[in-house]
Amino acid sequence: MESRGPPVLISRQSVPRDRRRPSSPTVSRRVAAAANTVLVRTRFAPSPTGYLHIGGVRTALFNWLFTRRHGGQFILRIDDTDQQRNVEAALAPILHGFRWLGIDWDEGPEVGGPHAPYYQSQRQAQYQAAVERLLADGFAYRDYAKTEEIAVEREAAEKEKRPFLYSRRFMATSDADRRRFESEGRTAVVRLKMPRDGTLAIDDQIRSRVEFDWAREQDHVIQRADGSCLYHLANVVDDHDFEITHVIRAEEHLSNTPRQIFILESLGYERPVYAHLPYVAEPGSKTKLSKRKLDKYLKNRDFAQICEHGRAIADALGFHPEAETFNPVIVDFYEQVGYLPDAILNYLALLGWSLDDRTEFFTRQQMIDSFTLDRVNRAPASFDPKKLWAFQDHYMQELPLEEKVERTLPFLERARVVASPSGDKVRRRLRQVIEAAGDRIKVAGDILDYADFFLPDDSVRYDEAAFDKQLRREAKATERLQRFRDRLAAAETFDPAELERLLQEFVTAEGIAVGNIIHALRVAVTGKSVGFGLFDALAILGRNASVARIDRAIGRR
């Protein structure tokens, strides 16, 4: 006898596709009925892998924005049915990443909640109960087939170019069957007894109506012979237990949805609202972004540039992270290098979503207030680290001076450029440097470009190419420097305006252009050929340091 799902499973209704996707009747009814009660509950289910992937953050962010907009609850559930060892250690960086970004969760690890536990590994009893109900109600069966026997059937079907459907030859329908199979030394897994006719329609909030033929669905295994349960079963049971109302997840789960709906409706659960997000694609491509293909991304100029910039800061910090986990695909990269969470969130929100044709900057609250599922795009969006950088640039420029001080100081300390904890003197100088540097500091770690302002005069590190060009190859350069040095040493005051006046006076007297001395002077004092205003630099260093540095540069020639 064919077992069929409950009648609600089957729908032949045809509804014209509507690109605007007004919210489905289900949703509006819930929202209306809810009025004051909380009716939106969403979840993100990270696997404890040891790092937070940028694509995962995007998915979590959309869940979070949607939930916050509706005053609901956002839940973190841990998908650890697979790996049992070191879950806590592998989870820590993920939770840390969310905290750093300011994506908070209402229930889940570390915060608990009324539906604990939030770890799938601790919920076997619930899954077991669900399996037993499915079995008792005829929506699942014990299957004694060996893996090879299934494979043979599948290959035969493929050879004949017909869709594969398991014959259910080893399905046990009675205790007698079980005894017989077991006497042959077979063990049983539990399979879903999927419908074999009719269609299933899913009204996805992003993709409108999507239909599937039940006959294409396999009798998926939901429980292994050893009693452990598989993901789809666990997922459905947990979503129900946690009272999840909206399942907002990546597109790759769309094809898995029919079996999940079969399970949940067989169990008598109400369907959540589904919204399948387009995935985040590789830079300049439409292929799904993956942490495993770093080599490939490094061939992308922009990606490589952002990566290299981050590595340089890591170097200056004195730590040498593994390429696998230190790159723009992993969130930790941004924290280590000194990006702003707001910039990342803003960039990510616009990756697959937009409010209109011009708004690009959103505060968190604005994002929450304006986020709707119907403005989520359907095509995959490729990850563009350069654009993320542009957002970072913008947010950094908006940051008040004192906050820049707070964010950059730890970098100087970690790089041991200044003592830790540092004193007021360091903070004062840091303030001066940041003001002078202005928007040249794109990420907090960029402060290390100005480390020489905090180091002793005799340890300035020179850009040798620049030193060569400005000081060694220009014969007259050092003589001029020497003469200007003497004027500096005798200067009355040492502020930028006065210094500039002094230099103007000097070049007039020498009969040269400003350009004929200023570059050499910059290299002598800062070690580099690039940087912020030279008069600011001299003023920050003060007379003694400036003179000492010029002397040293002349001397080492």
Place this chain on the structure above:
RNA sequence: GGCCCCGUCGUCUAGCCGGCCUAGGACACAGGCCUUUCACGCCUGCAACACGGGUUCGAAUCCCGUCGGGGUCACCA
């Protein structure tokens, strides 16, 4: 291969229940201005409706087909 999803500048996108689109914005890129270098800023430029058929006075927008890209088909999650 079956099933499902998707297809507007290099990238993110607006527009998509037809005319306001000689397709708008942003990033990137190129050139210029500013300038002691770099960065910022400002100005200018480059650049797209995948293709082919329909329907229509009129299509990026509706219909059909083709092509292309992707996802998924596990006793992984």
